[in-house]
Amino acid sequence: MIIRLTIFALFLTLFSMPAHSDDAEEFKQKHIDNVRMIIASAMKDSSAWESLAYMCDTYGPRFSGTKNLENALAWMKRSMEEDGLDNVRAEDVMIPVWVRGNEYCTMLEPSVAKLEMTGLGRSIGTPKEGITAEVFVVTGFDDLDANADKVKGKIVVYDIPYISYGQAVQYRVHGADPAAEYGAVASLVRSSSPIGMNNPHSGSMRYKNPDVKIPHAAITAEDAAMLGRMQKRGQTPVIKLYMEADTLPDALSANIVGEYKTDNPNDTIIVVGGHSDSWDLGTGAHDDASGCLATWKAVKLIKDLGIKLPRTLRAVMFVNEENGVRGGKAYAEAHKDEPHAMMLEMDGGAFPPSRIMVGNKNDSVLAMLQIFNPLLHEIDDSLNVVPGWGGVDIGPMSRQNNIPCLGLGTNGEGKYFWYHHGPSDTVDKIDPKVFNQCIAAIAVTIYLYANL
Amino acid sequence: MIIRLTIFALFLTLFSMPAHSDDAEEFKQKHIDNVRMIIASAMKDSSAWESLAYMCDTYGPRFSGTKNLENALAWMKRSMEEDGLDNVRAEDVMIPVWVRGNEYCTMLEPSVAKLEMTGLGRSIGTPKEGITAEVFVVTGFDDLDANADKVKGKIVVYDIPYISYGQAVQYRVHGADPAAEYGAVASLVRSSSPIGMNNPHSGSMRYKNPDVKIPHAAITAEDAAMLGRMQKRGQTPVIKLYMEADTLPDALSANIVGEYKTDNPNDTIIVVGGHSDSWDLGTGAHDDASGCLATWKAVKLIKDLGIKLPRTLRAVMFVNEENGVRGGKAYAEAHKDEPHAMMLEMDGGAFPPSRIMVGNKNDSVLAMLQIFNPLLHEIDDSLNVVPGWGGVDIGPMSRQNNIPCLGLGTNGEGKYFWYHHGPSDTVDKIDPKVFNQCIAAIAVTIYLYANL
Numbered sequence: 002m003i004i005r006l007t008i009f010a011l012f013l014t015l016f017s018m019p020a021h022s023d024d025a026e027e028f029k030q031k032h033i034d035n036v037r038m039i040i041a042s043a044m045k046d047s048s049a050w051e052s053l054a055y056m057c058d059t060y061g062p063r064f065s066g067t068k069n070l071e072n073a074l075a076w077m078k079r080s081m082e083e084d085g086l087d088n089v090r091a092e093d094v095m096i097p098v099w100v101r102g103n104e105y106c107t108m109l110e111p112s113v114a115k116l117e118m119t120g121l122g123r124s125i126g127t128p129k130e131g132i133t134a135e136v137f138v139v140t141g142f143d144d145l146d147a148n149a150d151k152v153k154g155k156i157v158v159y160d161i162p163y164i165s166y167g168q169a170v171q172y173r174v175h176g177a178d179p180a181a182e183y184g185a186v187a188s189l190v191r192s193s194s195p196i197g198m199n200n201p202h203s204g205s206m207r208y209k210n211p212d213v214k215i216p217h218a219a220i221t222a223e224d225a226a227m228l229g230r231m232q233k234r235g236q237t238p239v240i241k242l243y244m245e246a247d248t249l250p251d252a253l254s255a256n257i258v259g260e261y262k263t264d265n266p267n268d269t270i271i272v273v274g275g276h277s278d279s280w281d282l283g284t285g286a287h288d289d290a291s292g293c294l295a296t297w298k299a300v301k302l303i304k305d306l307g308i309k310l311p312r313t314l315r316a317v318m319f320v321n322e323e324n325g326v327r328g329g330k331a332y333a334e335a336h337k338d339e340p341h342a343m344m345l346e347m348d349g350g351a352f353p354p355s356r357i358m359v360g361n362k363n364d365s366v367l368a369m370l371q372i373f374n375p376l377l378h379e380i381d382d383s384l385n386v387v388p389g390w391g392g393v394d395i396g397p398m399s400r401q402n403n404i405p406c407l408g409l410g411t412n413g414e415g416k417y418f419w420y421h422h423g424p425s426d427t428v429d430k431i432d433p434k435v436f437n438q439c440i441a442a443i444a445v446t447i448y449l450y451a452n453l
Numbered sequence: 454m455i456i457r458l459t460i461f462a463l464f465l466t467l468f469s470m471p472a473h474s475d476d477a478e479e480f481k482q483k484h485i486d487n488v489r490m491i492i493a494s495a496m497k498d499s500s501a502w503e504s505l506a507y508m509c510d511t512y513g514p515r516f517s518g519t520k521n522l523e524n525a526l527a528w529m530k531r532s533m534e535e536d537g538l539d540n541v542r543a544e545d546v547m548i549p550v551w552v553r554g555n556e557y558c559t560m561l562e563p564s565v566a567k568l569e570m571t572g573l574g575r576s577i578g579t580p581k582e583g584i585t586a587e588v589f590v591v592t593g594f595d596d597l598d599a600n601a602d603k604v605k606g607k608i609v610v611y612d613i614p615y616i617s618y619g620q621a622v623q624y625r626v627h628g629a630d631p632a633a634e635y636g637a638v639a640s641l642v643r644s645s646s647p648i649g650m651n652n653p654h655s656g657s658m659r660y661k662n663p664d665v666k667i668p669h670a671a672i673t674a675e676d677a678a679m680l681g682r683m684q685k686r687g688q689t690p691v692i693k694l695y696m697e698a699d700t701l702p703d704a705l706s707a708n709i710v711g712e713y714k715t716d717n718p719n720d721t722i723i724v725v726g727g728h729s730d731s732w733d734l735g736t737g738a739h740d741d742a743s744g745c746l747a748t749w750k751a752v753k754l755i756k757d758l759g760i761k762l763p764r765t766l767r768a769v770m771f772v773n774e775e776n777g778v779r780g781g782k783a784y785a786e787a788h789k790d791e792p793h794a795m796m797l798e799m800d801g802g803a804f805p806p807s808r809i810m811v812g813n814k815n816d817s818v819l820a821m822l823q824i825f826n827p828l829l830h831e832i833d834d835s836l837n838v839v840p841g842w843g844g845v846d847i848g849p850m851s852r853q854n855n856i857p858c859l860g861l862g863t864n865g866e867g868k869y870f871w872y873h874h875g876p877s878d879t880v881d882k883i884d885p886k887v888f889n890q891c892i893a894a895i896a897v898t899i900y901l902y903a904n905l
Binding site for chain 1 (some may be wrong): 503506507510511512513521563564565566569649650651652674675678679682683686688735871875876877879880881882
């Protein structure tokens with residue numbers, strides 16, 4: 002064990018030896034002028050934010066299967082062409098079509114109140130007459146198991162304290178199954194968000210057991226807590242839930258793609274992108290219009306500066322991340338034979354860029370990319386390459402072809418999940434200067450990667 | 454001038470002389486044990502918060518003219534009786550009945566979107582077919598004046614940056630008149646709140662000019678900003694506004710009153726209260742269920758401790774503060790011949806108590822009450838008597854009979870207006886311990902005032 006540690010220490014010493022520092026310094030000096038030019042160009046005006054705002058305002062929510070989404074995709078393609086990208090095209094993707102229809106949730110006892118709600122993606126609807134039943138509130142899966150005999154014929158409400166998104170979202174995704182198996186007639190979950198503000202937050206759910214599907218929807222933090230209080234004090238709330246949710250046949254949609262081609266005959270491709278679709282309550286400004294516009298505008302920026310690269314930059318606006326990842330899967334299938342150097346996704350909100358994440362636990366790529374840090378510090382002293390993950394949409398291709406994948410990490414100080422999948426994810430939540438910093442971080446990273 | 458300053462300095466010196474310090478010390482020593490007992494009792498459990506939550510959850514919003522309000526008032530009266538207060542009664546008040554009816558606001562151009570909205574109190578409704586018109590966005594009254602020739606036949610939208618509530622609310626209250634005078638067919642105002650979160654915030658408006666009334670409603674910060682962006686980029690939004698708002702004949706309601714009677718034959722009365730009514734989007738937990746429950750429970754607490762006082766404590770749950778102040782006016786008329794020692798209101802949210810405010814610029818009362826400060830520090834070192842104001846409901850009586858009026862100031866760090874008059878003003882926003890601190894601050898203040 003001691004010997005191993007010694008070898009490891011030796012490795013670390015070698016790794017930080019002057020020879021490497023010299024390489025890093027040489028790399029920095031070679032690229033610092035272009036990096037500074039890229040950053041200055043990214044920060045020069047608010048035109049990228051204006052495009053982001055135009056798309057969100059004009060086309061609204063971009064949910065898979067809607068005319069809104071297709072209108073926005075057509076605009077993306079036109080705008081990429083106007084931006085002068087190469088080989089702009091729409092690549093066919095068949096996407097699932099889950100439709101919300103009309104829906105409402107009304108408390109009938111102990112008093113009448115409208116409860117804001119949102120059906121969850123893939124949920125079935127209710128019968129035409131809705132579902133009217135007493136409520137049984139649980140604080141988690143354990144609590145549900147402990148009260149298994151009390152939920153038959155009832156609407157189970159998961160009043161889950163929000164600790165983290167990863168914890169809370171388990172009930173959104175997997176809440177229906179166990180409730181159904183114990184005989185519940187529907188299930189409602191506290192929206193996965195650290196704050197309430199009477200916002201429901203949507204998202205996808207899944208049925209494991211196709212034999213006992215029940216409607217599954219999210220209500221607000223306020224109402225989940227209220228139902229919990231009522232049960233504690235011995236009141237028995239009665240709720241009517243009405244949902245027309247349905248799954249229709251798949252429809253044709255598209256990934257929108259544009260490039261900055263290289264002249265290098267040994268061309269390999271760097272993909273950057275976000276997802277074009279969004280949930281249907283807000284206009285998906287953070288999630289993920291920002292990722293689309295930031296990555297595409299980063300490619301345009303480098304092209305406009307006339308910087309020659311030995312690799313092609315390809316901006317991909319992946320469709321249907323939210324409820325199917327069909328865009329990411331279709332890309333992997335369609336481009337499996339093309340040589341890819343790297344893929345980078347932005348899908349964590351347009352807050353101040355805080356890290357370039359290396360996904361898939363790829364330690365060799367992580368070690369290699371430390372050379373970027375001194376140049377990333379031109380944007381912000383705290384911006385470094387760190388372990389992390391890439392993104393949902395680049396996952397299928399990067400795993401299939403073992404391609405290094407990166408993600409832009411941003412620091413929203415917890416606010417990302419204030420807006421995520423809710424009605425408040427609108428462009429006023431994005432600061433134009435911060436958005437430019439995201440573009441700068443992406444443009445610098447892909448420029449440097451192309452020059453490795 | 455120098456002579457005057459010298460006299461003033463002498464006055465200040467006298468005022469802070471040892472004789473006064475001795476008085477203050479004697480006052481403190483005389484009451485410190487009771488003050489500590491009161492605070493300990495206020496902090497001992499969450500029963501007051503439970504009552505607050507029960508009322509908000511069970512009866513919902515308490516808007517003037519609704520069955521909800523009357524149910525809540527009946528519960529208040531029963532609960533005060535169960536709490537053992539003296540002379541519990543409902544005192545008749547005729548209140549205005551403005552009804553919202555169904556209402557909606559839809560953007561038709563450049564794309565179709567539902568805009569969350571709330572009609573403003575006293576507004577007229579639209580014709581049955583609604584009002585469909587192009588939008589003209591202004592950033593303030595000056596901007597409206599400068600564009601007076603452009604608003605005829607349009608829906609004016611006030612997209613006002615929120616600087617303070619006092620500034621923003623001018624457009625909610627007075628926005629319809631000038632728009633109507635320039636020929637607008639309706640007016641919409643950005644909700645008076647520092648944050649968006651897609652919440653509309655209601656409140657009252659007024660018409661100065663009865664000849665040119667137009668419907669007036671609030672939209673969300675998000676949508677006001679979006680319409681402003683659209684106009685800037687040359688898009689012309691078209692909106693359909695539909696409001697059934699109407700004003701019906703006045704209805705009978707009540708101030709709910711309960712007391713802790715003194716045996717003192719030279720009895721004078723200390724009134725403490727909040728307002729029982731709320732706007733209709735949330736459940737008015739901060740505004741002003743908290744003021745009602747905190748003041749009434751402060752009186753109960755002193756009575757339960759068996760502390761004898763030389764003055765009567767009277768808890769008054771004033772009705773209809775939000776759109777008429779009829780409860781405050783009726784109280785002033787009904788009790789004009791009774792000797793009042795002081796009136797105190799809590800109507801600024803149940804955040805940490807930060808100050809006891811003396812209203813009506815009453816410097817002599819302010820000077821007199823400095824003696825409370827060392828005892829208020831038993832609750833929090835920063836809690837002092839300061840100049841400020843009392844409250845809307847105690848205003849008519851305190852001005853009419855020249856009665857000292859106090860208000861409980863709380864420090865919500867700006868969050869009060871996140872929730873104010875909106876759907877998010879619910880009891881989960883109130884911390885039980887902080888609520889108890891408010892009760893302690895009120896109970897200590899009225900106990901000390903009764904002993905002056």
